Amino acid sequence: MLSKILYDSKMTDKANARVVVITGATTGIGKATAEKFARNGDYVLLTSNDENQTVSMVLQNEGCEVHYVHADLKEPVKAASAILQSAIGRWGKIDIVVNCAAVISHKPVETVTESDWNLVLAINLQAPFFLAQQALPFLRESKGHIINVSSINAIQVNYKNHLYDTSKAGLNHLTKGLSREFRSSGVRVNAIMPGGTATPMVKEWLDLYLDRPWRNEDLDQPYVATPEMIANGIFALASSDMAWVNGAEIPIDGGYHLGD
Numbered sequence: 001m002l003s004k005i006l007y008d009s010k011m012t013d014k015a016n017a018r019v020v021v022i023t024g025a026t027t028g029i030g031k032a033t034a035e036k037f038a039r040n041g042d043y044v045l046l047t048s049n050d051e052n053q054t055v056s057m058v059l060q061n062e063g064c065e066v067h068y069v070h071a072d073l074k075e076p077v078k079a080a081s082a083i084l085q086s087a088i089g090r091w092g093k094i095d096i097v098v099n100c101a102a103v104i105s106h107k108p109v110e111t112v113t114e115s116d117w118n119l120v121l122a123i124n125l126q127a128p129f130f131l132a133q134q135a136l137p138f139l140r141e142s143k144g145h146i147i148n149v150s151s152i153n154a155i156q157v158n159y160k161n162h163l164y165d166t167s168k169a170g171l172n173h174l175t176k177g178l179s180r181e182f183r184s185s186g187v188r189v190n191a192i193m194p195g196g197t198a199t200p201m202v203k204e205w206l207d208l209y210l211d212r213p214w215r216n217e218d219l220d221q222p223y224v225a226t227p228e229m230i231a232n233g234i235f236a237l238a239s240s241d242m243a244w245v246n247g248a249e250i251p252i253d254g255g256y257h258l259g260d
Contacts, residue, residue, distance in 0.1 A: 024101030030101065031227065
């Protein structure tokens with residue numbers, strides 16, 4: 001477990017800035033979320049496994065207070081420790097954890113392997129758990145917030161999507177369990193459930209789902225969101241104005257989970 005470090009207000013010139021940890025922060029929803037918080041004046045720790053520091057460099061050039069940490073969530077306990085130690089060492093506190101990183105596995109049942117299961121569960125489910133576990137002492141101090149980026153697939157299964165859909169259903173259930181366990185500490189835990197969103201992961205999934213390379217028209221649909229739309233929802237949920245929202249599973253899909 002991480003050693004606790006007391007917050008020194010002299011570490012920051014902006015007393016009201018929140019420290020936000022975001023996994024999967026270099027592409028898609030994670031990238032848009034990092035940009036939203038950073039440009040609002042919050043301090044943002046971006047993590048990913050692709051070692052792409054372009055997002056953090058762009059934000060730093062804009063004058064934002066951000067830092068990038070390479071983290072391999074296939075080793076969720078080790079990664080959680082490295083991520084949180086970096087945030088605490090730099091800013092002395094943690095206010096918000098956004099678990100955004102995820103992987104897909106779109107395969108017929110007959111071809112799914114144990115390795116497929118291990119990868120999906122490690123990144124989509126174990127990593128959010130161990131980040132929550134290790135962040136708890138710091139979130140207790142800040143009365144902080146965990147936001148898990150789930151999926152509408154948690155409640156609507158898709159063909160050949162068994163591993164991803166199951167992991168997101170598990171993430172929803174984990175969200176409720178952690179919310180109940182942490183609420184006496186003043187820490188709230190919520191999940192948002194995006195629908196189809198124009199991200200690199202969705203484009204990868206479309207190649208598999210359509211059995212052909214994706215095309216621009218595949219994303220030019222009324223029910224496909226931009227990453228910024230989802231980031232706006234995450235940012236709003238993190239507001240102190242939403243302090244009474246806890247243990248929620250919130251669809252952000254334009255209402256398309258209700259049917260066409």
